[in-house]
Amino acid sequence: MGVKLGILGLGTVGTGTVQLLQNVIGRHPLLQEIEIYRVGVRSLDKPRAVELSTEILTANLEAIVNDPAVDIVVEVMGGLEPARSLILQALKNGKHVVTANKAVIARFGAEIFTAANQAGVYVMLEAAVGGGIPVIQPLKQSLSVNQINAVTGIVNGTTNYILTRMQTEGSNFDDVLADAQRLGYAEADPTADVDGLDAADKIAILASLGFGGRIHLEDVYCEGIRQVSKTDIAYAEKLGFVIKLLAIAKRQSNKNSQLSVRVHPTLVSKTHPLASINGVYNAILVEGEPIGQVMFFGPGAGAGATASAVSSDILNLAATLQTSTANPNPLFTCGHDDYCEIAPIAELVTRFYTRFLTKDQPGVIGKLGTCFGNYGVSLESVVQTGFQEKLAEIVVVTHDVREGDFRQALAEIRDLPAIDSIPSLLRVL
Numbered sequence: 469m470g471v472k473l474g475i476l477g478l479g480t481v482g483t484g485t486v487q488l489l490q491n492v493i494g495r496h497p498l499l500q501e502i503e504i505y506r507v508g509v510r511s512l513d514k515p516r517a518v519e520l521s522t523e524i525l526t527a528n529l530e531a532i533v534n535d536p537a538v539d540i541v542v543e544v545m546g547g548l549e550p551a552r553s554l555i556l557q558a559l560k561n562g563k564h565v566v567t568a569n570k571a572v573i574a575r576f577g578a579e580i581f582t583a584a585n586q587a588g589v590y591v592m593l594e595a596a597v598g599g600g601i602p603v604i605q606p607l608k609q610s611l612s613v614n615q616i617n618a619v620t621g622i623v624n625g626t627t628n629y630i631l632t633r634m635q636t637e638g639s640n641f642d643d644v645l646a647d648a649q650r651l652g653y654a655e656a657d658p659t660a661d662v663d664g665l666d667a668a669d670k671i672a673i674l675a676s677l678g679f680g681g682r683i684h685l686e687d688v689y690c691e692g693i694r695q696v697s698k699t700d701i702a703y704a705e706k707l708g709f710v711i712k713l714l715a716i717a718k719r720q721s722n723k724n725s726q727l728s729v730r731v732h733p734t735l736v737s738k739t740h741p742l743a744s745i746n747g748v749y750n751a752i753l754v755e756g757e758p759i760g761q762v763m764f765f766g767p768g769a770g771a772g773a774t775a776s777a778v779s780s781d782i783l784n785l786a787a788t789l790q791t792s793t794a795n796p797n798p799l800f801t802c803g804h805d806d807y808c809e810i811a812p813i814a815e816l817v818t819r820f821y822t823r824f825l826t827k828d829q830p831g832v833i834g835k836l837g838t839c840f841g842n843y844g845v846s847l848e849s850v851v852q853t854g855f856q857e858k859l860a861e862i863v864v865v866t867h868d869v870r871e872g873d874f875r876q877a878l879a880e881i882r883d884l885p886a887i888d889s890i891p892s893l894l895r896v897l
């Protein structure tokens with residue numbers, strides 16, 4: 469056998485990967501050269517869906533990353549520690565690493581890629597974003613001759629499943645979340661998915677690859693979907709939109725050197741290609757020059773899909789090990805030293821959807837219009853159809869406006885005696 473793997477973790481992704489590598493007939497012939505040499509887990513007593521001999525399965529993960537026989541360490545255990553330390557130790561020992569761990573890469577990517585470059589080895593992470601969808605390698609290789617202008621994705625399956633069901637059934641967020649947990653899509657603690665943190669990790673990684681610089685995760689603006697109500701979904705529908713949790717990295721149109729990198733629920737026109745991505749599926753739309761628009765679509769999670777991505781990284785490394793030269797392949801490394809400049813959210817120029825509850829009295833719409841006008845906010849549509857109790861419901865969609873100016877107008881509107889509350893504020897793609 470040619471290439472020896474030390475796999476850290478045998479959960480959903482680890483099990484899928486072992487299953488794929490144990491059934492190589494009909495797949496790339498080089499997979500036959502790959503040996504599952506060690507697999508590290510927490511509990512040796514747990515029943516497993518794959519058969520592995522007792523010499524292969526171990527609870528000593530440090531021994532795997534320190535074993536001179538291991539060529540490639542596959543980190544599919546998740547979490548920040550000990551995953552980060554084990555990856556760093558593997559790199560220090562001159563081993564290539566494959567990881568599915570977006571949380572570790574988004575937080576410690578600078579440290580990890582610096583260590584890899586110093587050791588002359590590679591860190592591959594295709595499964596970390598979009599699960600089985602090939603998007604990391606295309607951004608690093610096939611698309612890297614383009615100047616990338618925007619990467620816009622639905623990169624979290626759990627939230628897309630919740631929003632899709634709220635849209636199609638008119639259900640409440642809490643009810644659908646409970647179902648998503650029961651079906652195993654959402655974690656027992658769904659915070660990272662629902663609050664947009666998982667999507668923020670993923671767009672930080674995509675932005676770094678697309679725009680050629682490191683990203684400080686704390687600069688990524690992040691809002692989740694807890695505040696999205698079925699009322700807003702219904703209004704959006706009437707206005708020709710669906711609501712999606714989008715992760716966006718884009719060159720600021722006014723300041724070319726600055727990026728806007730953000731995650732938030734967004735009204736997407738029903739005619740936009742991302743509007744029809746439903747359920748647990750993911751899609752990533754890349755816009756570049758000269759290529760134009762390219763969209764990647766597919767399963768963003770699950771054992772088989774993620775195993776496909778992890779195994780393709782393993783295959784690339786196995787090929788590299790067999791043809792190895794002294795110089796690293798620059799299309800495999802991540803050699804950015806500088807950080808991207810990210811604009812504050814107040815500088816974002818976008819359209820807004822806002823829902824107001826107001827006293828039902830003459831002149832309210834006029835007062836709203838005057839306040840908006842004072843801050844240069846131009847309105848695309850104003851709709852008053854519903855009532856909640858005795859309050860009138862007014863929905864406004866703006867033209868493009870600087871977010872800081874829009875928020876100043878809202879602060880003034882909030883103080884108008886006729887305004888009861890502003891239950892919703894969403895951006896429009």
Ligand SMILES: NC(=O)C1=CN([C@@H]2O[C@H](COP(=O)(O)OP(=O)(O)OC[C@H]3O[C@@H](n4cnc5c(N)ncnc54)[C@H](OP(=O)(O)O)[C@@H]3O)[C@@H](O)[C@H]2O)C=CC1
Pocket residue numbers: 476477478479480481482508509510511512514529544545546547549550568569570571595596599768769770771774
């Ligand atoms: N699930 C998915 O669809 C996707 C997951 N990912 C990423 O892949 C990674 C793995 O996810 P997933 O397979 O779902 O996770 P699971 O929770 O299903 O599996 C984790 C595995 O790692 C082992 N493990 C965890 N911590 C330790 C530890 N401290 N010491 C020893 N073993 C440990 C567990 O051992 P034991 O079995 O003994 O408990 C288990 O086998 C994560 O980074 C995740 O974000 C990325 C894309 C999709």
Ligand SMILES: N[C@@H](CC=O)C(=O)O
Pocket residue numbers: 596599623624625626627653661666768769
């Ligand atoms: N929790 C994630 C799974 C993989 O990254 C999701 O819901 O998309």
Ligand code: NA
Pocket residue numbers: 594595596597598599600601602603604777
């Ligand atoms: Na992927």
